[in-house]
Amino acid sequence: MGRSLECAEALERLSAFLDAEVDDADGDRIRAHLADCEPCLTEYDVEDHIKKLVRRSCRESAPVELHVRIRTQLTVLRTQYTAEQQQR
Numbered sequence: 095m096g097r098s099l100e101c102a103e104a105l106e107r108l109s110a111f112l113d114a115e116v117d118d119a120d121g122d123r124i125r126a127h128l129a130d131c132e133p134c135l136t137e138y139d140v141e142d143h144i145k146k147l148v149r150r151s152c153r154e155s156a157p158v159e160l161h162v163r164i165r166t167q168l169t170v171l172r173t174q175y176t177a178e179q180q181q182r
């Protein structure tokens with residue numbers, strides 16, 4: 095058992111993981127964490143979904159403004175998760 099990865103680390107690497115910029119060992123740890131941790135998995139789904147949308151709508155050059163907006167949304171989600179966890 096034991097937790098292979100803390101949420102903060104998993105979330106920090108989520109973007110690199112989605113871009114396949116982590117090595118196999120890190121990828122496995124992140125996958126294992128996502129399987130165990132629903133908030134992180136939800137955030138993974140959101141970020142994966144957004145990345146696909148961005149790729150589809152603007153293949154070559156996604157506007158910087160859009161990236162900023164996505165980042166802001168993810169930060170809001172992250173804040174909500176933290177607030178929910180603190181209420182429990």
Ligand SMILES: [Zn+2]
Pocket residue numbers: 100101102104127131132133134
């Ligand atoms: Zn987590």
